[in-house]
Amino acid sequence: MEKKRKLSLPAQIFIGMFAGIVLGYFLIGHGDFTTTWIKPIGTIYINLLKFLVVPVVLFSICDGVISLKDLKRVGSVGLKTFVYYMFTTALAVVIGLVLANAFSGFFAPLPSAELGALEYEAKTSPSIMQVIVNIFPDNLFKPMVNADMLPVIVISILFGAGILAAGEKGEKIGELVNCMQEVVMNVMMMIIKITPIGVFCLMTDVVAVNGASVIGRLALVIGVAYMGYILHVVIVYGLSVKFLAGMSPIAFFKVLAPAMICAFTTTSSNATLPLNIECCNKMGAEPEISSFVLPLGATINMDGTAIYQAVATIFIACCYSIDLTLADMAMVVLTATLASVGTAGVSGAGMIMLAMVLTTIGIPVEGIAIIAGVDKIFDMGRTCLNITGDATCALFISRLEKNKKAAASKAA
Numbered sequence: 001m002e003k004k005r006k007l008s009l010p011a012q013i014f015i016g017m018f019a020g021i022v023l024g025y026f027l028i029g030h031g032d033f034t035t036t037w038i039k040p041i042g043t044i045y046i047n048l049l050k051f052l053v054v055p056v057v058l059f060s061i062c063d064g065v066i067s068l069k070d071l072k073r074v075g076s077v078g079l080k081t082f083v084y085y086m087f088t089t090a091l092a093v094v095i096g097l098v099l100a101n102a103f104s105g106f107f108a109p110l111p112s113a114e115l116g117a118l119e120y121e122a123k124t125s126p127s128i129m130q131v132i133v134n135i136f137p138d139n140l141f142k143p144m145v146n147a148d149m150l151p152v153i154v155i156s157i158l159f160g161a162g163i164l165a166a167g168e169k170g171e172k173i174g175e176l177v178n179c180m181q182e183v184v185m186n187v188m189m190m191i192i193k194i195t196p197i198g199v200f201c202l203m204t205d206v207v208a209v210n211g212a213s214v215i216g217r218l219a220l221v222i223g224v225a226y227m228g229y230i231l232h233v234v235i236v237y238g239l240s241v242k243f244l245a246g247m248s249p250i251a252f253f254k255v256l257a258p259a260m261i262c263a264f265t266t267t268s269s270n271a272t273l274p275l276n277i278e279c280c281n282k283m284g285a286e287p288e289i290s291s292f293v294l295p296l297g298a299t300i301n302m303d304g305t306a307i308y309q310a311v312a313t314i315f316i317a318c319c320y321s322i323d324l325t326l327a328d329m330a331m332v333v334l335t336a337t338l339a340s341v342g343t344a345g346v347s348g349a350g351m352i353m354l355a356m357v358l359t360t361i362g363i364p365v366e367g368i369a370i371i372a373g374v375d376k377i378f379d380m381g382r383t384c385l386n387i388t389g390d391a392t393c394a395l396f397i398s399r400l401e402k403n404k405k406a407a408a409s410k411a412a
């Protein structure tokens with residue numbers, strides 16, 4: 001009897017995305033229909049991924065810390081990860097600034113009547129110091145209930161460290177955390193199986209709703225942002241994967257494709273986290289490293305968001321005919337890098353944090369209204385980049401740790 005061949009999950013996800021684009025194209029102008037009837041099915045998929053984010057981060061990071069076995073190692077892996085994340089994010093801002101400046105001659109100033117009519121309430125953008133203070137929880141459950149990931153990460157690291165420090169008694173709890181991690185991963189696998197349907201529904205709605213507006217005057221700034229995304233992928237990630245992770249970039253992107261498509265359609269790094277962990281482990285990342293580095297990255301490492309913020313800042317400045325000095329640009333690098341740390345891995349968060357960058361440079365925050373309508377399109381690309389950056393780091397740190405282990409066992 002001939003066995004029926006089943007399509008692989010990545011192939012199914014790709015077909016889902018493609019079919020969504022085609023159907024969305026035919027439904028351009030019927031956005032109300034897709035938003036009412038098709039998008040909710042995608043929303044169910046995103047909800048399922050989202051509810052799992054807190055347990056995934058909590059148990060992954062805690063288990064990651066425990067399996068690193070000593071606190072010194074946790075510190076050294078954490079530090080290397082942080083330096084890599086900040087360095088690649090700063091590079092991303094520079095790429096965004098260089099490109100946006102190169103094209104700034106084409107970003108026409110808006111007539112003052114149009115500028116006067118702009119409204120944007122940026123009430124949720126915190127200051128830099130507030131971002132730092134908010135990292136530290138004043139309550140165990142509040143951050144989990146609100147899915148506030150930075151404090152959840154701090155809680156996970158502290159409990160992981162406490163378990164290690166508690167010696168024999170901690171071991172029992174460590175085993176429990178490991179079992180919970182296994183259970184959460186199995187729930188995750190069940191949800192991941194419906195990714196093709198979720199991707200199909202979300203894509204249909206995005207194309208049907210945004211299809212026409214992209215052709216308008218914002219096409220250029222969207223194009224510049226995407227150019228930045230692509231350059232960053234090719235130059236920074238290509239080189240990093242090849243030389244730091246010691247892997248073929250083509251093989252890397254092939255295995256990571258399902259996670260990239262998931263990020264592109266869900267526009268949430270958090271929602272993509274489970275799939276990203278799975279893809280990285282498939283590529284040979286050490287599970288204890290990926291379960292520590294990836295949840296951290298989904299929260300603090302946002303290279304795509306940084307590129308978007310650089311491009312959007314220059315674009316909005318041009319709309320207001322504001323000339324930015326070199327010192328302003330340096331400030332953009334600093335604030336956009338910090339803003340990307342404070343940006344939650346959820347849909348649209350990067351636009352809210354853009355307000356922080358604009359305020360620091362002295363550009364009217366209402367300018368965000370010019371690009372807010374097509375934020376989804378920026379967000380798709382930037383989220384895709386955000387999770388790719390996390391994956392390159394997981395592979396790089398895994399390689400460092402493997403080399404360290406090999407050197408230690410040779411010396412023994």
Ligand code: ASP
Pocket residue numbers: 267268269270302304305343344345346347348349350351379382383386
């Ligand atoms: N949606 C992005 C993410 O989840 C964050 C952003 O809006 O820039 O990574």
